[in-house]
Amino acid sequence: MIEYEELRADIDRYLMERFKYRKSLAFLTVDNVIATRRNSRVDLYLRIRRIESNFPPDCLIIARLGFSKERVGHGTHFLQFLTEATRKHGFSHIGIECANAKSSSFAKKLGFYSIDGENYAIATTNLISYFSME
Structure with missing residues (x-):
């Protein structure tokens, strides 16, 4: 668990x-699991x-991600x-678990592939390419 404390600290600094x-x-x-404490702006x-599970090995899986203000770029920036x-921190994939309609279209826009219709994944190298072309 200590090996993930630095990742948690990086995410915490970013959110703060x-x-x-x-x-x-x-x-x-x-x-x-890295989670946020109850607050009004970030979930x-x-x-x-x-x-390896349903997701590829070395995967950081987004199980829940929400912002109080939607469609202003918080998701893309995150x-x-x-x-x-x-x-x-040595992860080769990012996944999105149990995507709803909004997060599915967000995932597809960024180039995630569907694992089984409701779960998505992408290699971090593909995301790096996507963001470098923006």
């Missing part, structure tokens, strides 16, 4: 800077998976940050 929080938002659970739940963070 982006959303102007003074206190820590993100915490790490014993089963390798985040990330699963860390190093072994994915840009997460792409660099996953690369820094």
